[in-house]
Amino acid sequence: MTTTLTAGLGLKPQHFDQALRCDAPGIWYEVHPENYLVAGGPRLAWLEAVRARHPLSLHGVSLSLAAAQGPDPQRLRALAELVRRVQPALVSEHLAWSTWRGRYYPDLLPVPRTRATLDCIAANIGRLQDALGRRIAIENPSHYVSLPHTWGETDFLAELARRSGCGLLVDINNAHVSAHNLGDDAGAWLDALPAGAIMEVHLAGHRPDAGGQLLVDSHDSAVAPAVWALFRRLCDRIGPVPTLIERDGDIPPFAELLREREQAHAILLSDGKGIRALRPRAIPPGADRVLRETA
Numbered sequence: 001m002t003t004t005l006t007a008g009l010g011l012k013p014q015h016f017d018q019a020l021r022c023d024a025p026g027i028w029y030e031v032h033p034e035n036y037l038v039a040g041g042p043r044l045a046w047l048e049a050v051r052a053r054h055p056l057s058l059h060g061v062s063l064s065l066a067a068a069q070g071p072d073p074q075r076l077r078a079l080a081e082l083v084r085r086v087q088p089a090l091v092s093e094h095l096a097w098s099t100w101r102g103r104y105y106p107d108l109l110p111v112p113r114t115r116a117t118l119d120c121i122a123a124n125i126g127r128l129q130d131a132l133g134r135r136i137a138i139e140n141p142s143h144y145v146s147l148p149h150t151w152g153e154t155d156f157l158a159e160l161a162r163r164s165g166c167g168l169l170v171d172i173n174n175a176h177v178s179a180h181n182l183g184d185d186a187g188a189w190l191d192a193l194p195a196g197a198i199m200e201v202h203l204a205g206h207r208p209d210a211g212g213q214l215l216v217d218s219h220d221s222a223v224a225p226a227v228w229a230l231f232r233r234l235c236d237r238i239g240p241v242p243t244l245i246e247r248d249g250d251i252p253p254f255a256e257l258l259r260e261r262e263q264a265h266a267i268l269l270s271d272g273k274g275i276r277a278l279r280p281r282a283i284p285p286g287a288d289r290v291l292r293e294t295a
Helices: 013-021 042-051 073-086 115-132 153-164 172-182 186-191 225-238 254-269
Strands: 007-010 029-031 056-059 090-094 097-100 103-109 137-139 167-171 198-203 243-245
Touching: 007 254, 013 042, 013 254, 042 056, 042 073, 056 073, 073 115, 090 198, 115 153, 137 153, 137 198, 153 167, 167 172, 172 186, 172 198, 172 225, 186 225, 198 225, 225 254, 243 254
Parallel strands: 007 029, 007 243, 029 056, 056 090, 090 137, 137 167, 167 198, 198 243
Antiparallel strands: 097 103
16 A cells, blocks of 8 residues: 555545556545445445555545534544544545534635634634544635635634644645635745645636636636646645645546646656655644633
C-alpha cells in the first residue's frame, strides 16, 4: 500500500474498480464519511477493500462545526467508529454550518467571523478532535456575499488553528472563487496563511453564475488555469502537501481524472523538496485549547 501521499482523487462509485487497480505512485482517495456510516454491507466492504490497497481521507460535509450547537454526539460516535475501522490518513471538515433547530440543510453556509463564532467553532472542533483522538483539517469556504466580519479570513483561520490545534485544508478553488466574487487578491490570501498549519490542498473547477457576475464553486469542470497558477505559488512557498482533485458533477472517465491528477503530482514533485507522508496525527500537546464540556 502507498505510504507517501502526493495527489489524490475523490472516489466515485462508477470508478471503484479502476481506482482499486490503479498503481499510480502516491495516489490516495477521498470519500465523504456520511456515505459509509453503516455497520456493514457491500458499501462498507468495498471501502475496506480500497483501504487495503490505498490510503483514504474522510472529508465530512455534515458536522456543522460553525453552528451554535455542538456536533451531534451520535454522529460523532459513528464517525469515530468509521475512523477506527478504516484508519484514514486524514479527516477533514468544513468551516460552515448546515443545521438549525434539528434540521439539516443541503448547503455549507458561512458565518460572520467574530470573536463569538471563533469561540464556538474552536470548541466544536475540540469536541470532534477529542471524539476521534486525532488532529483534523478545516476547509476554508467559498464566499458569494460580504458578511459583517470583524476578523480577516486568514487571521481567523490562523487563530482557529492555534487555539484548537487543528490543521487547515486549503481549497484553492474556493480562494479563487471568493477573491473574484468579493474583489480580493487570492494570491495575497494564500501568502498570508500559516504554512505550518496546512495539512492538505483541494483543487476543483468552477463556473460563472447565470448572470455572469459571480463564480460558483461547482466541482463540475476541470481545474482552471488560474487555480493551477495559485497552486504552484503555494507549493513554491510551503513545499508540497497532499493534494486532492475534486470532481462532483459532470464526472468524466477515470482516465481523464487521472490525467489531471498526474498534473498535480508533477507539480508536487517539481521542487525537489520531497513529499510529506500524511499519517494520522494526535492533537499536538500544549495547544491553546478552548475549555469545553465533554459531549
